[in-house]
Amino acid sequence: MLHRRHLLAGAAGAAALSFPVFAFGQGQATDKRLLVIILRGGLDGLSAMPAIGDPQYAPLRGRLAIERSNALVLDDTFALHPNLQTMHALYRVGELLPVHACATGYRERSHFDAQNVLETGAARPFARTEGWLNKALGALPRSRPEMGMALSAQAPLILRGDTEVSTWSPSTLPDVDTDTMSRLLALYQASDPALAAALNSALSANTVAMDAGISDMNAAGPRNLTPVAQIAARFLKEPNGPIAAVMDASGWDTHANQGLEQGPLARGLAGLDSGLDAFKTEMGPAWVNTAVLIVTEFGRTAAPNGAGGTDHGAGAAAFLAGGGVNGGRILADWPGLSRSALHEGRDLRPTTDLRSVFKGVLADHLRVSSTALDRDAFPDSSEILATRDLFRG
Amino acid sequence: MPDLRLAAIAAHRFGLGPRPGDLRAIAGDPRAWVKAQLGPPAQLPPQIAVLPPAEDDLLAFGRWLTRRRMNNGNGARVEERAERQGITREQLQRLSVEEDFVENFRARATRAVGARVEAAIASERPVHERLVHFWSNHFTVSTAKPVAIALPPSFERDAIRPHVGGRFAEMLLASSKHPGMIVYLDNWLSIGPNSEAAQNPRRGRRSPGGGRPTGLNENLAREILELHTLGVNGGYTQADVQALASIITGWTYARPRLRDLVSDDVANRNGHQLFEFDAAAHEPGPQTLLGRTYAQTGIAQGEAALADLARHPSTARFLATKLCRHYIADEPPSAAVARVERAFMQSDGDLRATMDALVDSPEAWETPLAKFKRPEEYAITLLRAANLRTLPPGAGIAALTAMGQRPYSAPGPDGWSDIAESWLTADLVWKRLEFAQAYAARIARADVNPADLGTACLGPLFSEESRMAVMRAESPAQGLALLFGAPEMQRR
Numbered sequence: 001m002l003h004r005r006h007l008l009a010g011a012a013g014a015a016a017l018s019f020p021v022f023a024f025g026q027g028q029a030t031d032k033r034l035l036v037i038i039l040r041g042g043l044d045g046l047s048a049m050p051a052i053g054d055p056q057y058a059p060l061r062g063r064l065a066i067e068r069s070n071a072l073v074l075d076d077t078f079a080l081h082p083n084l085q086t087m088h089a090l091y092r093v094g095e096l097l098p099v100h101a102c103a104t105g106y107r108e109r110s111h112f113d114a115q116n117v118l119e120t121g122a123a124r125p126f127a128r129t130e131g132w133l134n135k136a137l138g139a140l141p142r143s144r145p146e147m148g149m150a151l152s153a154q155a156p157l158i159l160r161g162d163t164e165v166s167t168w169s170p171s172t173l174p175d176v177d178t179d180t181m182s183r184l185l186a187l188y189q190a191s192d193p194a195l196a197a198a199l200n201s202a203l204s205a206n207t208v209a210m211d212a213g214i215s216d217m218n219a220a221g222p223r224n225l226t227p228v229a230q231i232a233a234r235f236l237k238e239p240n241g242p243i244a245a246v247m248d249a250s251g252w253d254t255h256a257n258q259g260l261e262q263g264p265l266a267r268g269l270a271g272l273d274s275g276l277d278a279f280k281t282e283m284g285p286a287w288v289n290t291a292v293l294i295v296t297e298f299g300r301t302a303a304p305n306g307a308g309g310t311d312h313g314a315g316a317a318a319f320l321a322g323g324g325v326n327g328g329r330i331l332a333d334w335p336g337l338s339r340s341a342l343h344e345g346r347d348l349r350p351t352t353d354l355r356s357v358f359k360g361v362l363a364d365h366l367r368v369s370s371t372a373l374d375r376d377a378f379p380d381s382s383e384i385l386a387t388r389d390l391f392r393g
Numbered sequence: 394m395p396d397l398r399l400a401a402i403a404a405h406r407f408g409l410g411p412r413p414g415d416l417r418a419i420a421g422d423p424r425a426w427v428k429a430q431l432g433p434p435a436q437l438p439p440q441i442a443v444l445p446p447a448e449d450d451l452l453a454f455g456r457w458l459t460r461r462r463m464n465n466g467n468g469a470r471v472e473e474r475a476e477r478q479g480i481t482r483e484q485l486q487r488l489s490v491e492e493d494f495v496e497n498f499r500a501r502a503t504r505a506v507g508a509r510v511e512a513a514i515a516s517e518r519p520v521h522e523r524l525v526h527f528w529s530n531h532f533t534v535s536t537a538k539p540v541a542i543a544l545p546p547s548f549e550r551d552a553i554r555p556h557v558g559g560r561f562a563e564m565l566l567a568s569s570k571h572p573g574m575i576v577y578l579d580n581w582l583s584i585g586p587n588s589e590a591a592q593n594p595r596r597g598r599r600s601p602g603g604g605r606p607t608g609l610n611e612n613l614a615r616e617i618l619e620l621h622t623l624g625v626n627g628g629y630t631q632a633d634v635q636a637l638a639s640i641i642t643g644w645t646y647a648r649p650r651l652r653d654l655v656s657d658d659v660a661n662r663n664g665h666q667l668f669e670f671d672a673a674a675h676e677p678g679p680q681t682l683l684g685r686t687y688a689q690t691g692i693a694q695g696e697a698a699l700a701d702l703a704r705h706p707s708t709a710r711f712l713a714t715k716l717c718r719h720y721i722a723d724e725p726p727s728a729a730v731a732r733v734e735r736a737f738m739q740s741d742g743d744l745r746a747t748m749d750a751l752v753d754s755p756e757a758w759e760t761p762l763a764k765f766k767r768p769e770e771y772a773i774t775l776l777r778a779a780n781l782r783t784l785p786p787g788a789g790i791a792a793l794t795a796m797g798q799r800p801y802s803a804p805g806p807d808g809w810s811d812i813a814e815s816w817l818t819a820d821l822v823w824k825r826l827e828f829a830q831a832y833a834a835r836i837a838r839a840d841v842n843p844a845d846l847g848t849a850c851l852g853p854l855f856s857e858e859s860r861m862a863v864m865r866a867e868s869p870a871q872g873l874a875l876l877f878g879a880p881e882m883q884r885r
Contacts, residue, residue, distance in 0.1 A: 112538050116805070126805070153797045153820045167820035173795050173827035180830055180871050184878045187862045192880035194765075194817055202823035255461070306468060 029143030032365050033236040033290045034244040035279065036133065036158065037225075039272070040115060041253030043296040044310050045317030045348065047265055048084065049098055053077035056337035063260070064304045070261055074098065078330050082261055083270040086277040090321050094328035097390060099357060101315040101332050103298060103350035107343075109312035111253070114297035119158035121355060121378040132377040133244055134161030136362045139372030140243065146201065149235045149242035151228050159246050166242065168205040168235070170228065208234050208241070223267050225249055225275030233282035236290070243366065249275075252296060256307040276321060288323035291365045291391075295354065301346050302337055315348030318357065324365070326392045331357070359386035395420035401852035402761050403427050405885035406720060407752070408519035410774030413849045424752060430520035431748045433558040437550065438512035438522075444505055447547035447667055451572060453497055454543040455649040460488050474651055484655040498542055505546035506790050506800045513773045515782045521557065524748070526769075527719055528564065529553045532621060533808035534573040536801050541577040545801035548573030551667075561712070561742035562703035565621060569699060570668040572646035574613065578806060583610035585642040585676025597674065598648070609676075614638035616806050622702040624711030629683060636682040641695045643675030644668070709737040715811070716747070721756055722763045723812040729754040761854055762884035765813035768796035770885075771825060775877050778850040779836050792828045797821045826878050833873035843872030847879070854881050 050066045051057045053076045058065045071079030072088040078100065080088050090096035106117040106125065113125035121132030137147040138161065148165035150156055159165050181203065188196035209231045225247070232245045251268055258265040276292060283290050299316030315335070321327070335341050335349040343349040355378050362368040362377065363386045374382040397416055403423035404411040411419070419426045436442075463471050463485075475485045516522040529549040536542045552571040556564035568574050575581050581598075584590045584606045590597035597605045614637035618629045647669040670692040679688040685701065687694045702708060713734035717725030729751065736750030737743075751757060766774065772793060776784070793799050797816070803809045810816070843863045847855045859879040866872035876882065 112805075126807075150820075153795070153824060154815065154818060167818045169820055171795065171824060171827060172791060173824060174831045174834075176827050176830050177871070177874075179867075180874050180878075181826065183862060183866075183871075183875060184826065187858055187875070187878075188880065191856060191858045194813070195822065195880055195883070198817050198819050198822040199826070201819035205819060206823065 029141060030243060030366060031289050032243070032367075033283075033286065034361065034366060035229075035232055035236065035290070035292045036244065036246045037272070037275075037292065037294045038115075038118070038156065038158070038246065038248050039252050039294065039296040040248055040250045041111065041296075042114075042298050042300055042312055043252045043316060044254055044258065044265060044300040045100060045296075045315065046299075046302060046310075047258070047260075048081050048269060049074075049100055049317045050079050050081070051077055051100075051334070051337065052079045054334070054337050060303050060337050062304055063308065064258070064310070066260060074330060077334065078332075081266070081269050083266050084273045086273045086280075087319065087321070090276075090280075091328055094392075095321055095323060095325050097320040097325050097327040097329065097331055099318040099320065099331045099352060099354075101335055101348055101350055102318050102352040102354050102357065103315055104354050106298070107314060107350075109298065111297060111312070116157065118295065118297045118354070119156060121358070121381070123380060128379070129157075130161035131156070131158035132358060133158045133246065134163045134165065135376040136366065136368045136372065137165075137244060138163035139368050139376055140366065144240045144242070147243050149205075149232070149245040151232050151245060151247035156246055156248060166201050166205060168202070168209060168231070205235070208238055223251065223271040225271050226278040229275040229279040230282045233279050237283065237286055254300070254309050255305070255311060256309040258309045280321075291320060291322035291325060291361055293358075293361060294319040294321070299348050299350075302342055302348050303346070313347035314343045315350040318354065320357065320361065320390060322365075324391045324393070326389055331387070331390075353384050355381055355384045356387045357390070359384070360388060360390040362386075364388065364391045396423060397852040398761075398854070399423040399758060400426075401854045402758055402885075404519075405774070405851075405854075406757070406761070406764070407523065409513055409516065409523055409770065410519075410777045411850055412777045412780050413846070416849065416852050427520050427752050428749060430518045431524070431558050431745045431752070433556075433745075434518075434521060434554060437554065438516060440508040440512040440515070441550055441554070444508055444546060444550065445501075447544075447551055447572065450501070450543040450547050451646065451667070452649050452653060453501065454540075454576070455654050456488055457498070457543070458540075459651070459654055463488065471651075475655075478650070478652050480651060480655055487655060501543065501546075502536060502801070503790060506793070507784055509546070509549075509800050510769070510773065510776075510789075510793070511783055514776045514784070519777075523770075524557045524744075525549070525554055527716070528557055530803065530808040530811075531715065532564070532568040532574065533803045533806050534571075534577040534801075535803045535805075537804055538577055541573065544573035544576060549801075556744070558745045558748075559743075560703075561708075561737070561744055561747075562700055564744075565617075565699055565703045566696065568621065569613070569617065569641065569695075570644065572667050575644060575646050575668075578613035578616055579610045580613040580641060581645045582606045583613070583638060583642050584608065584674040585639055587678070588642060588676055589673040590671075598645070598671070606674075609635065609638045609642065611635065611638040613644075614641060617699070617702065620807055622711070623705060623707040624714075627705070627707035627711060633682055636680045637698060639676040640680050640682065640687060640698050643671040643673070644692070644695060645671050645674070703742050704738075706738065709734045709742075712747070713737060716751055717754075717756075719811050720751060720764075721754075722760065723814075726754075726756040729756040762881055764885050765817055766883055766885055767809060767811075767816055768798035768821070768825060769793060769800055771883055772796065772828065774850075774882060775829065775832060778846060778877075778882075781836075785832070785835060792831075796824045796828055825883070829877035830874045833877055834870045837868070837870035837873050839869060841869060841873070843869060843876045846873070847876045850876075851881050855879075856881060 050071055052068045052071055070082050073079045087096050104117045105123045106114050116125045119131050120128045122128050146164045146166040148159050150159050150167045153169045155165050185199050188199055228247055232247055235241045236245055254265050280287050295318045296316050300310035300313040305311050333351040335351050359373050397420050400416045400420035400423045403419055403426055407427045513522050534541055534545045534548040536545055548571050552567040586608050594605050611634050615634045619625045623629055646667055679686050682698055687698050689697055713730045717730045732754055733750045737747045740746035847863055863872045863875050866875055
């Protein structure tokens with residue numbers, strides 16, 4: 001971690017103190033921003049968004065059924081987990097669109113393969129090596145040096161590809177000495193342009209991160225998304241910063257004792273909710289132009305297993321939040337929870353293809369052309385149409 | 394005439410970076426120094442030899458699986474089985490304690506990663522060790538897939554090491570038969586649709602969740618074709634994937650019995666084979682793969698198919714390209730690829746002859762610093778440059794993880810990327826410079842002259858710009874940090 005006081009005292013110079021101005025002059029740069037939060041491990045959608053009004057819900061969920069009186073009610077059928085208070089408030093002002101019974105085209109139950117499909121946008125695992133968000137960003141006018149930002153050391157698959165993206169993550173390594181970094185930058189500028197570009201980009205990112213004044217980055221972790229979410233907002237707000245950012249949150253693979261209103265899953269949801277709140281606050285007025293997409297690789301079994309947890313399933317919950325989101329309603333073609341309605345007799349049946357939602361966000365928020373969506377971002381998916389009413393106006 | 398420039402290229406491009414004094418020793422005949430290390434290994438490095446046997450990993454793995462089964466709602470079944478085998482409830486209960494396993498796996502993994510890095514730091518045959526890393530990455534088995542968490546180190550030791558510098562066909566066979574690969578790419582979950590196990594499910598073995606596999610799992614077959622032999626453009630079809638998957642149904646590993654899992658009695662392990670052919674799961678009948686029909690029965694069918702894949706022209710081209718990309722350039726020169734490909738074909742997949750051809754290629758000695766070192770290799774270079782033989786505190790696994798390459802944890806079956814684009818990211822460059830600085834601060838001493846260390850490590854590859862930067866440093870620690878961060882330390 002680079003400390004601000006070091007940086008200001010150091011010789012890194014003003015040039016490194018913000019994202020460099022970059023004008024390619026091709027087309028109008030969008031003022032829309034997108035944050036994708038990938039919940040790795042498989043979020044239990046029926047805990048995050050319980051179908052309290054479905055008559056099968058309580059009997060099927062048994063010990064994992066959330067009482068209507070404790071839930072944050074959305075409509076006659078659906079509610080949010082009691083720890084999703086920010087999301088509930090956003091829903092009430094029409095800025096949250098919960099999506100239920102959704103999935104990619106993948107129906108097996110491997111995290112590994114399911115995340116691959118979620119991020120590549122392909123129909124089957126390991127069919128391609130590029131991510132759909134990278135390809136979508138590549139279809140926009142290149143208005144800044146790095147169109148995307150990964151809040152991780154290496155870009156996750158969703159951001160891999162030809163389009164330039166930057167990376168930043170909290171560090172566990174000791175503080176660096178800024179004087180040494182600036183000497184190295186000078187050396188690279190004289191002899192190694194590729195290293196110079198990378199170090200310059202890292203210095204910029206670390207400056208933004210430090211400027212954010214996040215006091216306790218050491219507290220960042222799977223249960224505390226706030227510090228990284230705040231920094232994501234800082235990057236997205238920078239005049240020449242990225243259009244889209246991606247952050248990961250792990251720890252959703254709740255096979256045992258996941259808990260109901262308390263317990264590991266409830267803590268995870270609370271961390272996600274406060275992370276979203278912190279992100280929105282940090283975005284400030286730019287929130288009106290911002291969309292947050294919260295997705296997971298698959299849902300979990302509809303009924304609890306014998307260990308008070310849930311196993312890998314199919315239909316999942318996802319969330320779209322943002323100042324321009326056409327929310328305050330549920331996006332779901334609810335399949336029901338009767339045994340015959342369940343996928344393979346065990347999982348919530350997926351009825352909404354996540355790719356429709358992804359395409360809708362890219363088309364109507366970032367203004368990616370439908371050709372680019374069907375050809376580059378989600379090849380061989382032209383029969384899966386973008387959901388067109390995700391944003392107001 | 395001694396050639397320090399070629400010596401530096403040899404040490405960095407083919408080895409793992411020199412220790413002080415190495416360059417002068419290599420300079421007499423750099424090519425011969427490389428070539429002397431290309432043959433099969435005489436013995437295991439001592440750091441690797443002391444790791445627990447694969448049988449032990451499989452016991453730990455079996456305990457973990459059983460615990461998962463018990464915690465996933467299948468406890469009653471496990472208890473029934475235990476009762477039949479005369480295992481007490483108390484004995485069984487020991488399997489359900491999660492912390493022990495987490496601790497156990499963490500300790501195992503830490504030890505194995507440390508052994509791999511220390512073997513590389515201390516190696517007197519760094520060229521050979523690099524080849525181990527290359528082939529272990531070619532046949533990736535990774536802890537990134539939780540069920541395979543216990544297995545990558547023993548896979549590398551038992552399936553890869555013995556065949557480095559030997560025949561590719563044997564390495565392919567050893568890989569495809571090792572429990573590490575069989576578990577990592579799901580072949581233990583694959584049964585022939587017309588096999589005995591499919592016709593009579595009670596005869597089939599259980600999968601990790603407690604259910605029984607119901608059909609073909611194509612994962613291993615697909616990756617053998619796509620990643621291990623022909624390459625993605627190697628000219629196979631989905632029908633070939635299914636044929637190979639059918640051919641290798643029944644290739645599984647010997648599961649430890651419940652009695653072994655709850656016991657501390659090591660003798661129970663005796664007689665365990667790692668590989669097992671489960672005839673009941675094997676798809677009967679001939680199969681046609683790449684236009685050739687394999688009529689053999691049982692395991693011979695798979696052995697014949699793999700032998701043919703190992704000598705296929707697409708395999709030669711794919712491996713030659715990958716080797717040249719690894720050693721020479723991200724965009725490998727086609728003349729070198731052609732030469733290596735020819736050597737592979739003419740020697741029927743002899744890996745020593747194949748590497749000889751690569752080392753004899755002029756392109757391999759022409760453009761120094763074309764490749765960006767991956768983080769593990771970079772860390773090893775720095776540790777060897779300072780003449781360390783063990784991992785110093787703070788330069789260990791946590792640092793490798795932070796730099797993006799914790800050994801044995803490649804993200805997917807295609808292994809760690811071998812091109813600069815993947816590693817020359819802003820954050821990863823930042824992390825490696827953080828590592829370089831922390832490490833420099835730890836080892837800096839008044840009597841170590843950073844510029845001399847640079848000359849000893851880089852020879853004529855040490856650029857004038859870098860030397861000046863190092864000499865102008867305000868302290869030995871900063872001088873070392875600048876040396877370790879210099880472009881020519883990060884490239885080869």
